[in-house]
Amino acid sequence: TVGDPPGIPARPVPGAPRSLPVTYGSYSSIQANVAAGGANIANDAANEPSIAVDPTFPNRLAIGWRQFNTITSNHREAGWAYSNDGGRTWTFPGTIEPGVFRSDPVLDSDADGNFYYSSLRFQNPDYWCDVFTSWNGGITWLQKTYAYGGDKQWITVDRTSGAGRGNIYQAWSINAGCCPDSTFTRSIDGGIRFQPPLEIPSHPIWGTMAVGSNGELYVAGIDPNMSTKFLVAKSTNAFDPAQTPTFDFVTEVDMRGNISYFGGLDSPNPDGLLGQVNIGVDRTNGPTAGYVYLCASVNAAGLDPLEVHFSRSTDGGLTFSAPIRLNDDPTLSAYQWFGTMSVAPNGRIDVIWNDTRNDLVPNLSALYYTSSTDGGVSWAPNEQLSPVFDSHLGWPQQQKLGDYYDMESDDVGAHLAWAATFNGEQDVYYLRIGDYDCNTNGVGDSLDIALGTSPDLDNNGVPDECD
Numbered sequence: 001t002v003g004d005p006p007g008i009p010a011r012p013v014p015g016a017p018r019s020l021p022v023t024y025g026s027y028s029s030i031q032a033n034v035a036a037g038g039a040n041i042a043n044d045a046a047n048e049p050s051i052a053v054d055p056t057f058p059n060r061l062a063i064g065w066r067q068f069n070t071i072t073s074n075h076r077e078a079g080w081a082y083s084n085d086g087g088r089t090w091t092f093p094g095t096i097e098p099g100v101f102r103s104d105p106v107l108d109s110d111a112d113g114n115f116y117y118s119s120l121r122f123q124n125p126d127y128w129c130d131v132f133t134s135w136n137g138g139i140t141w142l143q144k145t146y147a148y149g150g151d152k153q154w155i156t157v158d159r160t161s162g163a164g165r166g167n168i169y170q171a172w173s174i175n176a177g178c179c180p181d182s183t184f185t186r187s188i189d190g191g192i193r194f195q196p197p198l199e200i201p202s203h204p205i206w207g208t209m210a211v212g213s214n215g216e217l218y219v220a221g222i223d224p225n226m227s228t229k230f231l232v233a234k235s236t237n238a239f240d241p242a243q244t245p246t247f248d249f250v251t252e253v254d255m256r257g258n259i260s261y262f263g264g265l266d267s268p269n270p271d272g273l274l275g276q277v278n279i280g281v282d283r284t285n286g287p288t289a290g291y292v293y294l295c296a297s298v299n300a301a302g303l304d305p306l307e308v309h310f311s312r313s314t315d316g317g318l319t320f321s322a323p324i325r326l327n328d329d330p331t332l333s334a335y336q337w338f339g340t341m342s343v344a345p346n347g348r349i350d351v352i353w354n355d356t357r358n359d360l361v362p363n364l365s366a367l368y369y370t371s372s373t374d375g376g377v378s379w380a381p382n383e384q385l386s387p388v389f390d391s392h393l394g395w396p397q398q399q400k401l402g403d404y405y406d407m408e409s410d411d412v413g414a415h416l417a418w419a420a421t422f423n424g425e426q427d428v429y430y431l432r433i434g435d436y437d438c439n440t441n442g443v444g445d446s447l448d449i450a451l452g453t454s455p456d457l458d459n460n461g462v463p464d465e466c467d
Contacts, residue, residue: 002101002122004397007073010043012036022422022429024366027385029420029429032063032081032090045071045394045426046079048402049417052107052115054137055159058410059086059438062138063417064105064117065428067095068396076396078102078119079428082138086438087415087430096132096141103127104153107406110166111159116191117141118155118170127151127176131168133191147194148185150177152276152403156209156217164215164239166190171219173205184219188241202250204231206259207277210292210343215239218292218317219247220279227258230277232294234317253320255309257298260337265399268335268354268362268391272400274306275353280343288347288375292317295326295351297339304332305362308339308353312376326370328382329357335365340416344409348373350433352385352407352416363392367418369433385431386420394425401426412437412444 012035021028033046045068054060067079077095104120115134129149132141153172158164168187182197204221223229230253238245260274275297282291292313309323334357354365367386413434435444
């Protein structure tokens with residue numbers, strides 16, 4: 001519970017070897033919650049990760065997570081790590097505000113490369129949020145701002161070139177929050193101050209947010225009274241600092257299933273969500289410009305216990321298509337949980353999830369991936385990205401692996417922050433899906449090397465702009 005004392009922190013073993021990448025095929029997941037020198041810290045726990053990427057220099061990354069300094073206590077803090085080499089190595093300085101109970105970490109970045117870390121804290125009898133700001137790629141978090149908030153909050157930052165550029169939006173659940181039914185706030189000054197909360201019609205919960213090319217804001221979630229009713233709220237004036245945000249409409253979407261929560265010991269994640277509602281927007285100038293995408297792991301009656309479903313809107317969120325199933329396994333006995341989606345600037349849609357298809361045992365999962373380059377009409381065959389892991393290991397007095405993963409796509413690939421138990425405990429990993437583009441020219445660096453535009457002068461197998 002919140003009242004648990006912090007406990008005696010687990011300590012790294014002097015001289016312990018560096019934690020090795022977890023590989024499957026051509027994919028390597030790099031542990032982020034490591035001691036100095038890259039060694040794992042036994043008997044701590046890290047889960048529920050979120051990632052921020054500097055769009056001006058994509059080698060700069062930060063991941064935040066729920067840090068349990070010892071699994072003997074349910075006390076958790078705002079852990080984080082940063083990388084300046086595209087996720088190849090990570091530095092874990094510790095926690096923001098050591099000793100302070102924090103949860104539900106959510107990170108994002110603005111167009112200028114500033115990072116923001118939204119963190120839940122207990123303010124008896126409710127939960128409030130603070131947003132921390134980093135101006136140096138997540139190395140330090142120097143500014144803390146009270147941001148109202150409540151349980152299961154999410155943030156997104158406007159990275160357009162319009163009037164809303166730099167706006168930070170935050171929405172949260174109506175449960176255990178600061179301000180009854182008012183569950184939305186924004187900052188128009190880069191996180192220095194957040195405005196008093198406003199009500200979102202129908203109160204969507206347990207979802208994410210997205211900003212379109214014209215600054216339009218979408219908030220996704222489910223109806224708090226009906227888990228089969230998926231909701232998308234849209235605001236076309238939240239970007240305008242001179243106006244009080246209003247929501248034009250809320251669309252009900254039939255995803256042919258419901259969000260699952262508290263599934264019991266026969267569930268992959270007994271005390272947590274099995275995924276959130278993910279929303280994304282196509283920000284290209286092409287034929288799919290402005291399309292809105294919805295994706296979630298849902299309990300679909302008569303099919304797999306949990307499946308990844310996808311729906312799209314071609315009219316700015318007014319209507320959505322019938323959902324399609326993204327997992328291509330033939331079995332009807334697998335869990336596809338923690339479905340997570342992001343949309344690249346070039347319009348590619350990336351989706352990952354945990355999948356139990358290999359063993360058909362609820363607690364044995366592997367990471368899977370698919371993508372679409374035609375606005376969600378067709379999808380690549382599912383691809384396994386990790387070995388199988390046991391999601392029931394390393395519970396820190398709480399029977400779950402958190403409630404979500406987080407992913408950020410670019411034109412040549414995606415940055416994924418996820419959690420797994422390859423060390424026999426819960427740890428946070430970074431996985432690069434696809435090629436790197438360290439010189440931000442829109443071309444993967446393996447192709448750069450082939451073209452002679454990205455030399456590897458020290459012959460270490462890494463393009464020099466990535467070193």
